[in-house]
Amino acid sequence: MSDYIKKLRACIRWYMELEDGYLAEQEKLRSTLDAENSRHTELEAQLSNAIEELKAANLDLTRRCESLEETLNREKSEKLIAVESYEKEKQERESAERSRDVLTVELERATHDAKRFSEQLKMVQDTNKRLQEYNTSLQQYNSNLQADASKSGETISKLQKEKSAMMETMAALRECHNSMSSQLESSRASQQEAIRVKEELRKEVECRRAESKQVRDDRDHAVAQLNSLNIELATCKEQFGRASKECECMSTKVSALEETCNTQQEQIQTLQKQLAVATDKLKLADVTAIEAMTGYEEQKEKIKYLEDRLAHAESQIVEGDELRKKLHNTILELKGNIRVFCRVRPLLRFDGDSNGPEGASISFPTSVESAGRAIDLMNQGQKLSFSYDKVFDxxxxxxxxxxxxxxxxxxxxxxxxxxxxxxxxxxxxxxxxxxxxxxxxxxxxxxxxxxxxxxxxxxxxxxxxxxxxxxxxxxxxxxxxxxxxxxxxxxxxxxxxxxxxxxxxxxxxxxxxxxxxxxxxxxxxxxxxxxxxxxxxxxxxxxxxxxxxxxxxxxxxxxxxxxxxxxxxxxxxxxxxxxxxxxxxxxxxxxxxxxxxxxxxxxxxxxxxxxxxxxxxxxxxxxxxxxxxxxxxxxxxxxxxxxxxxxxxxxxxxxxxxxxxxxxxxxxxxxxxxxxxxxxxxxxxxxxxxxxxx
Missing domain, CATH: 3.40.850.10 (Kinesin motor domain)
Incomplete structure (x- = not known):
């Protein structure tokens, strides 16, 4: 009997030490929970609207938990049902934890803390189970040691009260877990809504880009048409100007032709009178004409000969000019110099006079050695001469x-x-x-x-x-x-x-x-x-x-x-x-x-x-x-x-x-x-x- 009492006392001491450890762990968990609560204050403020909507559900769940706890104290069978319900909730929590990867970094930390609290809650439940096993062992000892049962009754009552306190703590942790799960679901719903809104915005942006591209294409097409119309307008203006000038020229020619016609009519009358006189002279001239035709044929042959010589000379000049250019290019290439051509543009209608107040003017020498290769510039009475490979006026x-x-x-x-x-x-x-x-x-x-x-x-x-x-x-x-x-x-x-x-x-x-x-x-x-x-x-x-x-x-x-x-x-x-x-x-x-x-x-x-x-x-x-x-x-x-x-x-x-x-x-x-x-x-x-x- 004394051995059983010693074992019972040792068990009670171990239980008290274990209780002290649990109390210390509970205090540590409470301090950690307080720190987490303060760290998530901002997140809770953002989710306050969703929490208000879920208060009624949380109150109902709290009442159910209290009912289950009272039933657990009355009947052990109902306690088993509550444990099975908890295991089911545990599975749901693990499913929620697998979905948390899509949440933000803050929600990931909160879910991680909830998981840690759940694991600690599981440890408490395991301890509770062990306590129940010890309670059964104590009841067996009680049946064998009724005499000692009266002495240890107060201790057992105290343990039962502490167990009830731990059960309340477990209920509070479960409530915290449920609240975290509700926040997780609300955050998931908010994220889905944000994804939907983002997709709608993306589609709208693509639509706007397509519209913008169409507008740019229409603008480029309109600009191209405008340029084409401007070119056609300029061409029409130029043609109209030429037509106007030609019309004026034709009017002048018509007037001149009318005057010429009148003059020629008078001349015809005079010529008709002279024709009779000329007919007589023509007979005399026929003889002279025969002599002149002979001389004309001789002159014609001479002119043809001279024209052939002129064409040959011109071809020689062209060939010589080409040869000169080739030789000049060859000389320049052999010299290795950079060739320079000078070109003077003509005066435009909006330009000033080429002879300004300073007496500046441009001229081109006509000597054989300088023609087409030199340019003179007069400036303030001073003549400046320059020569290049070619000068274009x-x-x-x-x-x-x-x-x-x-x-x-x-x-x-x-x-x-x-x-x-x-x-x-x-x-x-x-x-x-x-x-x-x-x-x-x-x-x-x-x-x-x-x-x-x-x-x-x-x-x-x-x-x-x-x-x-x-x-x-x-x-x-x-x-x-x-x-x-x-x-x-x-x-x-x-x-x-x-x-x-x-x-x-x-x-x-x-x-x-x-x-x-x-x-x-x-x-x-x-x-x-x-x-x-x-x-x-x-x-x-x-x-x-x-x-x-x-x-x-x-x-x-x-x-x-x-x-x-x-x-x-x-x-x-x-x-x-x-x-x-x-x-x-x-x-x-x-x-x-x-x-x-x-x-x-x-x-x-x-x-x-x-x-x-x-x-x-x-x-x-x-x-x-x-x-x-x-x-x-x-x-x-x-x-x-x-x-x-x-x-x-x-x-x-x-x-x-x-x-x-x-x-x-x-x-x-x-x-x-x-x-x-x-x-x-x-x-x-x-x-x-x-x-x-x-």
């Missing part, structure tokens, strides 16, 4: 200009690198010289050169030559390279575009620009379409000196690859045609804002070009090609590996005499530069297909 047509450079363009098909660029102040006619205008007679160097290239390449097919050509177009705007043929490029360039292009020169003298669009061309129509696209994309602006001033340097490059199946020869030529932006004085152009920045950038790059020419002219070891994107791009053209020609365009306005003198002096300096003899690029196998600016 204001009467020179686009055809006259192209005839002089056609052989140079032909060199690109022969495997040479050719570079032609236009230099001059704003409004001096550079873009007109290079690009021209609509109309057969108004075409500039670029379209005429391409027509000659394609026409000649087709004629050489009979000799076994086959050519492939690639074109690219870029502009240098504010020291940044822009691809004028980039896919999807709008008519007006987006100033926020920040794509970077890199210029690279290889050891063979070839130049490439990274990421630049290169397009295969097969006909003049292909190139014409590309030129139109580039012209719409090029940066232009209005200044006080020019309504349509080019604000960037335009570079057109045609890479030509040719192969001859009969000889096995391959040639690689490059044609660079460049329209430089015009130099301008800030005080005269009135540039401000973006135009001021553009002007400063243009003048800086042209100044860098002048520094390069000056260094080449002096024969310096170091030539500062890297001072600007323009000079670095033109390095192969100015470095002796290319046939290079510069057009210096000048304005006849007296107010522009300062810029004209600067342009002419710069052209003379360029003409004096010896850059070396260009090399023809031929080889026994096809050349690398990368586009070269060299």
């Amino acid at each position: 204001h009467n020179a047509s686009q055809e006259d200009v192209f005839v002089e450079i056609s052989q140079l363009v032909q060199s690109a098909l022969d495997g040479y690198k050719v570079c032609i660029f236009a230099y001059g102040q704003t409004g001096s006619g550079k873009t007109y010289t290079m690009m021209g205008k609509s109309g057969i007679d108004q075409k500039g160097i670029i379209p005429r050169s391409l027509e000659q290239i394609f026409k000649t390449s087709q004629s050489l097919e009979s000799q076994g030559w086959k050519y492939s050509m690639q074109a690219s177009m870029l502009e240098i705007y504010n020291e940044s390279i822009r691809d004028l043929l980039a896919p999807g490029r709008p008519n007006s360039f987006d100033m926020t575009t920040s794509k970077q292009y890199t210029i690279k020169h290889d050891s063979h003298g070839n130049t490439t620009v990274s990421d630049l669009t290169i397009i295969d061309v097969f006909s003049i129509a292909d190139v014409t379409n590309l030129l139109e696209k580039a012209s719409h994309s090029r940066s232009v602006g209005k200044t006080q000196m020019n309504e349509q001033s080019s604000r960037s340097h335009f570079v057109f490059t045609l890479k030509i690859s040719g192969s001859n199946e009969n000889t096995g020869q391959h040639v690689q030529g490059v044609l660079n045609l460049i329209d430089l932006a015009g130099s301008e004085r800030l005080a005269k152009s009135g540039s401000t804002g973006d135009r001021l920045k553009e002007t400063q950038s243009i003048n800086k790059s042209l100044s860098a070009l002048s520094d390069v020419i000056f260094a080449i002219g002096k024969g310096d070891d170091h030539v500062p090609f890297r001072n600007s994107k323009l000079t670095y791009l033109l390095q192969p053209c100015l470095g002796g590996d290319s046939k290079t020609l510069m057009f210096v365009n000048i304005s006849p306005e007296a107010s522009s005499v300062g810029e004209t003198i600067c342009s002419l002096r710069f052209a003379s300096r360029v003409n004096a530069c010896e850059i070396g003899i260009p090399r023809r690029q031929t080889q026994a196998r096809p050349f690398d297909s990368r586009l070269s600016y060299g």
